[in-house]
Amino acid sequence: MEISRINHGWVMRSHAHVAEVEFTAAIANIAANGGGSVRWFVCEPNADEQRFATQHGLVADVPLLHMQCELPLAEQHRVPLGFVTRPFRPGIDDDEWLAVNARAFASHPEQGEWTHAVLNERLAESWFDAAGFLLHEIDGRIAGYCFTKVHRTNPPVGEIYVIGVDPAHHGKGLGRALTVAGFAHLSASGLRHGMLYVAGDNLAAIGLYESLGMRVAHRDEVFVGTVSANRP
Numbered sequence: 001m002e003i004s005r006i007n008h009g010w011v012m013r014s015h016a017h018v019a020e021v022e023f024t025a026a027i028a029n030i031a032a033n034g035g036g037s038v039r040w041f042v043c044e045p046n047a048d049e050q051r052f053a054t055q056h057g058l059v060a061d062v063p064l065l066h067m068q069c070e071l072p073l074a075e076q077h078r079v080p081l082g083f084v085t086r087p088f089r090p091g092i093d094d095d096e097w098l099a100v101n102a103r104a105f106a107s108h109p110e111q112g113e114w115t116h117a118v119l120n121e122r123l124a125e126s127w128f129d130a131a132g133f134l135l136h137e138i139d140g141r142i143a144g145y146c147f148t149k150v151h152r153t154n155p156p157v158g159e160i161y162v163i164g165v166d167p168a169h170h171g172k173g174l175g176r177a178l179t180v181a182g183f184a185h186l187s188a189s190g191l192r193h194g195m196l197y198v199a200g201d202n203l204a205a206i207g208l209y210e211s212l213g214m215r216v217a218h219r220d221e222v223f224v225g226t227v228s229a230n231r232p
């Protein structure tokens, strides 16, 4: 079981079925480290895993879909009229990007509450590549972005890690253009496999990705709740 801190809470991820002892140890670890909100991502949970979740007060939330595609996409990158594409500039675009990200993900605090500290952590990751963090802007203002990530697996896989459009510019074709731009960048870097994760209730995004040829490879069930901190 992987455990990581996300903003104010915790994420637990299990890629294979977990035994009760492993689940309980993960919860105990979180309790010993201050507790807080928890999201557990588990692929096709069995009856035992559903029981552990319930016993610890976690409840089922919207599932997370893992979508995949082969690269290059059939569609060519075309920026809507008036918009230009450029890479993110660390240290210069941070404030404005955080504001656009907060507006785009206003209803998804896990992403929308990214702070300077979280952004700086991502920019310092070994996989970070500013050329793969694309912005679409108009009149010098950021309207949307597509942040890609390369997984150096065998074969390597290119992920659209975060993508968002400022609500003021929704429905103008930017989401489509940014998705195509992100995968075109990954494809030009030699990658043949693309992927992303999307919440199962994000119908606008799922429809967009399906129309570009992406397919759901699998879904993770998500359990959410709060773990109390151990008393000192």
Ligand SMILES: CC(C)(COP(=O)(O)OP(=O)(O)OC[C@H]1O[C@@H](n2cnc3c(N)ncnc32)[C@H](O)[C@@H]1OP(=O)(O)O)[C@@H](O)C(=O)NCCC(=O)NCCS
Residues within 6 Å of the ligand: 104, 105, 163, 164, 165, 166, 169, 170, 171, 172, 173, 174, 175, 176, 177, 196, 197, 198, 199, 202, 203, 204, 205, 207, 208, 211
């Ligand atoms: C998903 C998102 C990036 C789409 O951006 P956008 O610029 O509004 O999308 P586009 O204008 O390019 O439209 C793309 C397609 O989605 C469809 N679409 C857009 N909004 C829709 C909605 N609310 N419901 C259903 N379909 C919708 C459009 O009809 C369009 O289809 P078409 O290309 O066949 O005409 C944007 O809604 C967003 O930033 N959402 C919040 C952040 C988010 O959810 N990111 C994705 C996480 S995986």
